[in-house]
Amino acid sequence: MIEILDTTLRDGTQGEAVNLSSDDKIAIARRLAAFGVPIIEGGWPGSNPKDAEFFARMKGVDLGNSQLCAFGSTRRKGVRPQDDPSVQAMLEAATPMVTVVAKSWDFHVTHALEVSLEENLRMIEETYRYLVEEGKRVIHDAEHFFDGFKANRGYALKTLEAAVRGGADTLCLCDTNGGSLPEEVYEITQVVREAFPGVIIGIHPHNDSELAVANALAAVRAGATHVQGTINGYGERCGNLNLTSAIPNLMLKYGLALKGLTPARLAELREVSHFVDERANLAPNLRAPYVGDAAFAHKGGIHVSAVLKDPRTYEHVPPEAVGNSRRVLVSDLSGRSNLLAKLAESGVSVPKEMAGALLDEVKQLEHAGYSFEGAEASFYLLAHRLRGGQMPFSVEGFTVFVHVADADPETPTWAEATVRVKVGETLQHTAAESQHGPVSALDKAFRKAIEAFYPEIAEIELSDYKVRILSGQEAGTASGVRVMIEMHRAGERWSTVGASKNNLEASLKALTDGYAYALLKSQPIPQD
Incomplete structure (x- = not known):
C-alpha cells in the first residue's frame, strides 16, 4: 500500500508565480481530502503568519479520512526542543503528524548549519523524541539524502539512525537538488530499505533533471511506500514530483494500491489538477501527461483513423480513467477521419463525399494563416457554410x-x-x-x-x-x-x-x- 503525502500547500507554494491565500489553501486542502489524499502537508507554521493562520483556521475542520500535517525543522544548535520556536509552532498547529526536515549531507551540516556532525545527530534525535512524547507521528525528511549518501555514505546513514532512535516512523529520502538519476535512487533506496527493516521508507524528489517521476518510481520499485509530491508539480526551481503523473503511473502502470485513492477517485484527477491551477491563478499545462488538454489529442490523419477503430492504437490508457477525454484536432495535416470525428463530437453527421471538400477548404485556410486546432467553433461554422447552412448575419x-x-x-x-x-x-x-x-x-x-x-x-x-x-x-x-x-x-x-x-x-x-x-x-x- 502506497501512502501519498501532498505538499502542494507547503513545498508547492515555493514555486515561482505560485501564490495562495489562506482561503485558497483551505479550499485546496478540502479538495485534496475529497479526492482521497491521505496526508496533506499544510505549511510551515513557524516560518510565516499565513501558514500559522491556515493551521489556526483548520482546527476542527473535518477532512474525512485525510490527515493534516505541519512542517518544521529540528531544534537549533544549543536550544532544547521545548524552547525552540519552530518546534513549538509545529505543536501549536495541532496536527496528528509532523514532517521535520533535517540535514543528511555532511557538507550542509558544516557549511549551512555550521554545527558539528555530532551536534546535528543530537538535534535530530532529541527533536523527534520530544515530538513523539507529545503524541505526534514524525516523518523524517532527510534533506539532500542522495547527495549526502554519495559524498559520505556512513554519515548519511547515521542521520537516519538518529531519526529512528528519536522515534520517527518514516524515513523520507529527499533528492533536494533534483540531480539524481533513477539507477542511483533505486540502488540507494535499496540500501536504506535493507538497513531499516520495519521502518516506512519514503521518497521526495525534485524535478531539476526532469526525472522526478522516474526517480519516484525507482524508489517504489526498491521498496519505498511513502511518496511526497505536489499537484501539477509546483515547487522550488523546476518543481517537485508531479502527483498528477505519479499517481496514475503507480495505479495504472504498476497496479499498486494507494491508500485512500480508488479507481473511481482517479477519474477526478483532471478536475483536481485544474482546481488547483484555478486557485493558484495559473493556466493549466496544455501538454501535461494524463490531465492536459493535449494528453489525448490526435492530429495526424493516420492516428485518428486508427484511434477511431481502436483507441489502444495510439492511447496508452483510457482517458476516462483519469477524468480526461479524447480530442480530435483539425489542421492541414488532417485526413477525412479527423474531420468526420471532429464533427461527430458536436453531433454533426457529414456525408463522406463532402468531407473531401471540407478538408480542401481547411488546408487552404490554414495556408492563409488560419488554425483550427484551438478554434472548434470556427470549424463548426465552416462545415455549416459548406453544407449550405444560413448564417444569422x-x-x-x-x-x-x-x-x-x-x-x-x-x-x-x-x-x-x-x-x-x-x-x-x-x-x-x-x-x-x-x-x-x-x-x-x-x-x-x-x-x-x-x-x-x-x-x-x-x-x-x-x-x-x-x-x-x-x-x-x-x-x-x-x-x-x-x-x-x-x-x-x-x-x-x-x-x-x-x-x-x-x-x-x-x-x-x-x-x-x-x-x-x-x-x-x-x-x-x-x-x-
Missing part, C-alpha cells in the same frame, strides 16, 4: 477611426468604429466608441447592430483575445496576423479564429464567428 463592411490623445496626459486616446451588418433583409449601420482600443469599439458597434434581433448576445462575454504575427516572406507591419478569441456564456466556452494581413479584419472575423456560433448552437446543423 453577414458583415458588409466596417471602418475604424482612432482619436490620438494630445500632449495633455489627462486626454485619453479613444477609438470609433462603424459596421454595416445584414440580418435577413435588414441592413444595420451602427457606430460605437471605446477608450479600450479599436477592437473594443468594433465589438461594441457589432453588438449594437444585432442586439435588436438577437437579445441573447447580452449573455455572451469575451474571455480572451490573442494576436500572433505570422512569419512569411513579408515582414514587419506587412506580416499577416492570426487572432484567436475565446468567449463564454453560462459556463460554456468556445474559441474562434480569424486571419488577415489586417489586424482589425482578423479580429472582427474571429469576433463575429464567436457570436454566430453561439446563435447557431440552438439551431443545429441539419443531419442527413
Whole structure:
C-alpha cells in the first residue's frame, strides 16, 4: 500500500508565480481530502503568519479520512526542543503528524548549519523524541539524502539512525537538488530499505533533471511506500514530483494500491489538477501527461483513423480513467477521419463525399494563416457554410477611426468604429466608441447592430483575445496576423479564429464567428 503525502500547500507554494491565500489553501486542502489524499502537508507554521493562520483556521475542520500535517525543522544548535520556536509552532498547529526536515549531507551540516556532525545527530534525535512524547507521528525528511549518501555514505546513514532512535516512523529520502538519476535512487533506496527493516521508507524528489517521476518510481520499485509530491508539480526551481503523473503511473502502470485513492477517485484527477491551477491563478499545462488538454489529442490523419477503430492504437490508457477525454484536432495535416470525428463530437453527421471538400477548404485556410486546432467553433461554422447552412448575419463592411490623445496626459486616446451588418433583409449601420482600443469599439458597434434581433448576445462575454504575427516572406507591419478569441456564456466556452494581413479584419472575423456560433448552437446543423 502506497501512502501519498501532498505538499502542494507547503513545498508547492515555493514555486515561482505560485501564490495562495489562506482561503485558497483551505479550499485546496478540502479538495485534496475529497479526492482521497491521505496526508496533506499544510505549511510551515513557524516560518510565516499565513501558514500559522491556515493551521489556526483548520482546527476542527473535518477532512474525512485525510490527515493534516505541519512542517518544521529540528531544534537549533544549543536550544532544547521545548524552547525552540519552530518546534513549538509545529505543536501549536495541532496536527496528528509532523514532517521535520533535517540535514543528511555532511557538507550542509558544516557549511549551512555550521554545527558539528555530532551536534546535528543530537538535534535530530532529541527533536523527534520530544515530538513523539507529545503524541505526534514524525516523518523524517532527510534533506539532500542522495547527495549526502554519495559524498559520505556512513554519515548519511547515521542521520537516519538518529531519526529512528528519536522515534520517527518514516524515513523520507529527499533528492533536494533534483540531480539524481533513477539507477542511483533505486540502488540507494535499496540500501536504506535493507538497513531499516520495519521502518516506512519514503521518497521526495525534485524535478531539476526532469526525472522526478522516474526517480519516484525507482524508489517504489526498491521498496519505498511513502511518496511526497505536489499537484501539477509546483515547487522550488523546476518543481517537485508531479502527483498528477505519479499517481496514475503507480495505479495504472504498476497496479499498486494507494491508500485512500480508488479507481473511481482517479477519474477526478483532471478536475483536481485544474482546481488547483484555478486557485493558484495559473493556466493549466496544455501538454501535461494524463490531465492536459493535449494528453489525448490526435492530429495526424493516420492516428485518428486508427484511434477511431481502436483507441489502444495510439492511447496508452483510457482517458476516462483519469477524468480526461479524447480530442480530435483539425489542421492541414488532417485526413477525412479527423474531420468526420471532429464533427461527430458536436453531433454533426457529414456525408463522406463532402468531407473531401471540407478538408480542401481547411488546408487552404490554414495556408492563409488560419488554425483550427484551438478554434472548434470556427470549424463548426465552416462545415455549416459548406453544407449550405444560413448564417444569422453577414458583415458588409466596417471602418475604424482612432482619436490620438494630445500632449495633455489627462486626454485619453479613444477609438470609433462603424459596421454595416445584414440580418435577413435588414441592413444595420451602427457606430460605437471605446477608450479600450479599436477592437473594443468594433465589438461594441457589432453588438449594437444585432442586439435588436438577437437579445441573447447580452449573455455572451469575451474571455480572451490573442494576436500572433505570422512569419512569411513579408515582414514587419506587412506580416499577416492570426487572432484567436475565446468567449463564454453560462459556463460554456468556445474559441474562434480569424486571419488577415489586417489586424482589425482578423479580429472582427474571429469576433463575429464567436457570436454566430453561439446563435447557431440552438439551431443545429441539419443531419442527413
